[in-house]
Amino acid sequence: MRKYKGYLIDLDGTMYRGKEKIPAAKRFIEKLQKNDIPFLFVTNNSTQEPQAVVKNLADNFDIHVTTDNVYTTALATADYLASLDENKKAVYAIGEFGLKKALTNKGFYFEEQHPDYVVVGLDYDVTYHKFELATLAIKRGATFIGTNADTNLPNERGLVPGAGSIIALVECATQQKATYIGKPEAIIMKKALNRLKLKKNEVIMVGDNYMTDITAGINLGIDTLLVYTGVSTPEQVKEKEIKPTYEIESLDNWTLSDD
The missing domain is CATH 3.40.50.1000 (HAD superfamily/HAD-like)
Structure with a gap:
């Protein structure tokens, strides 16, 4: 298992399921924070500011991050247009x-x-x-x-x-x-990578949905980690020509090299 310098992470289905907590998600984020590994939540939600995402994670799921950890499709859209x-x-x-x-x-x-x-x-x-x-x-x-x-x-x-x-x-x-702009397109992923100031071979995309999260990583050309806590199932992924780099049942099954 490779050591990654940065993580791009989905929200719904990966950090939580609707209003339901995923306990392993909190532990996973705390491990990243303990090891000083930068990460960004990459979300297709364009309606909310990062402050609202941070508040939702803290108030409802006991996951404590800052606005610097949140990258919405609204931010990616603005960054993309500003670059044109x-x-x-x-x-x-x-x-x-x-x-x-x-x-x-x-x-x-x-x-x-x-x-x-x-x-x-x-x-x-x-x-x-x-x-x-x-x-x-x-x-x-x-x-x-x-x-x-x-x-x-x-x-x-x-x-x-x-x-x-x-x-x-x-x-x-x-x-x-x-x-x-949003997942599974590469545009949001490229902009997120720029935010982390890392190279493609230094990051991994983590998500529960093959069609959006994993395909976004594939489109960018980075490694991917599919966690089976949300949308996609092992049976569905078996039918895909391009498989995720890694597949796990829970984020508790993912080991950081410094753990």
Whole structure:
């Protein structure tokens, strides 16, 4: 088993299951902290600021981290756009506060008629008018960005529409495909790697979902660790042509070389 200098880690299904604690997750994070190994929670959630993620982990799961340990698809989207053209700062966004705050923190301002970019993410109050503005702006030449392709989100009522469903409507209306930022795309992973200031061969991606977490690691070209505490099952993974680098039943089964 290799020693890794940094860890990229999924949240739901890996650190917790909905509102259910995964005790091994707390122990795993505390081991990383004890060994001074840097890590980032990489999440497709674009609605919340990192402060809200930190509070949720502390209050509900007794996992204590800082905002420096959280990298959302909202932050990745803002980082990606900021890397494209420093002279293009006008954006129209469909999304929640977390996305809009991440964009403004990177110097972007909001423009409905002639933005440089149209960014579409999960929006709990999306309206026809918002879709109309996004569609027209893209038709005028704005670059079309989607935060993540997740079509559904699980909650206590079942599977509800996710960001991917909202983005798909705009894709249908414009007949254009969005550039996606979140997992399983490599963009969010590259930006997360930049945050850790590490090389590909020095990090590992940890997650419970082969289709998002593990595929994201594969797309970036880094090692992957699939933990069977969430979405994917061993039976499903057996059918995959490219296997995770490692598969474990619990994070308690993962040993750091310095343990």
